[in-house]
Amino acid sequence: MFNIHLVRDEKFINSSFEIFERFYPNKNLFVVDTNETDKKYVNQRDNVIFLPFSQLDWLKIIGKYLIDKTCNVNVIVHYLTENSAIRALELKKKGFVNNLYWIFYGADLYNYLEIKGKYHLYDYNVKGRDCFIHKYVKLLLGRYNYVDAFCSQLNYFCFWNYYDYEILCDNIKTNAKFKLFYYVNTLKKPNDKLFDSGSDFSNILVNNSASYTGNHLTVLNKLSKLGVNNSRIILPLSYGPSPHITLIEKEIEKLFLKEDYFLLKEYLPINTYYDIVNTCQYAVMGHRRQEAGGNIGYLLRSGSKVFLREDNNLLRYYKDLGCFVYSFEKDLISSDALFPLNIDQKKVNRDIIEGMVSSQKIEDMMTNLLKD
Structure with a gap:
């Protein structure tokens, strides 16, 4: 061979x-x-x-x-x-x-x-x-x-x-x-800080880049309507087309107060990036296709509550495995959905993902x- x-x-x-x-x-x-x-x-x-x-x-x-x-x-x-x-x-x-x-x-x-x-x-x-x-x-x-x-x-x-x-x-x-x-x-070891905590962290990660397929405006407008006053939105924008980055920046400035979001516009050392991700109790992915699989796997292992689009087959994929993962359209319908996974749910997600790898x-x- x-x-x-x-x-x-x-x-x-x-x-x-x-x-x-x-x-x-x-x-x-x-x-x-x-x-x-x-x-x-x-x-x-x-x-x-x-x-x-x-x-x-x-x-x-x-x-x-x-x-x-x-x-x-x-x-x-x-x-x-x-x-x-x-x-x-x-x-x-x-x-x-x-x-x-x-x-x-x-x-x-x-x-x-x-x-x-x-x-x-x-x-x-x-x-x-x-x-x-x-x-x-x-x-x-x-x-x-x-x-x-x-x-x-x-x-x-x-x-x-x-x-x-x-x-x-x-x-x-x-x-x-x-x-x-x-x-x-691509399989990075998760951090136990978020996994072991209750509601000490309340940040919301929105997507993993500024790609067009992230449909950021859809996600940001929904979060704005729901009212996420007790959470801070973390938005990675270091990778993606500049016209889209500009559009996202204008939209989030219009929808949220400055202190309610944090833009990751510069390339960060990988450990620094994950230190920030580890403060995100929730992750909302706007992709309508399979994308950011490595990030989603890491988030599930770390204890984050993940919301995916209905037409993203990763929602079905992870649910079929038995993971606690949620629908952007059907589950994220009020601010009450932004309630952390309990420790048993986090453990199920971690055991499933780690068993696969x-x-x-x-x-x-x-x-x-x-x-x-």
Whole structure:
């Protein structure tokens, strides 16, 4: 077996490298979609190469690593883009590889479905959302056909939420099978400060970034109408498009007093960020799709009361597991809903989430991942 990983230059790819090398030692080649001089996060290693997927001689260079391979070769795409799909399909067509794996993130499918009119992500329009104009132009030019082409050849869809796999199969023709996978390095140990407290903390976390899909105005207007006078809203805005950040700032200034909210506008060290999150007894997520899964898992383990949208399949996912998680539309209907989980409910949530990511579960997941 030999595995070619097509990845972006992202922080957690280094840890991904380590977990794949642990279970499949010396059987991995990570190809990073950037030049070595432009890399920011992925470390240089013997079996990591920096090669933009758009480079003209890309296939020739990668082919040299495969020409003498007599074993099964897998291509593992971490987040599907047009260029990664094109390169993976080229390798399959040339007969270099046996199986195509898609390690799913979220936006790599949902954005496509939204553009196609098959999934509704946004509650409102935002001026300056020029990126969406570009997407529609690409759609008209047939530039999104890569998703259908890739899925027609896809062997395995890899993620931890089976409901996203069902959305794929309901909307795109594919014979791909489901494989359980999550990035182990994203699992941060929770803090017991919030877990052990009663109502000492009353802050409300709203989303995890300033992404358009967070539908911040919907959440802020609802919280304003409910009246959350005894709570402070924590709003992460360090990541996201500037027109949307500006819109959110104007809206919260209109709806709340200055002392009733705190904007996280700067990138913070990870421990500092989680110190703030650990003061949030409640979390309200405005996403209409699966998003912020790592944050939600952390919040559930830490003892926060989490509210999710009805059309976000994570609400059903966590309820099916037995977690105490709540509906934004059906449960957050008065300020009385902002009452902390009791210690037994917190313990149930923590035990369920931690049981899913135990050492044995991780070993089983990684051992079975690349088995036919």
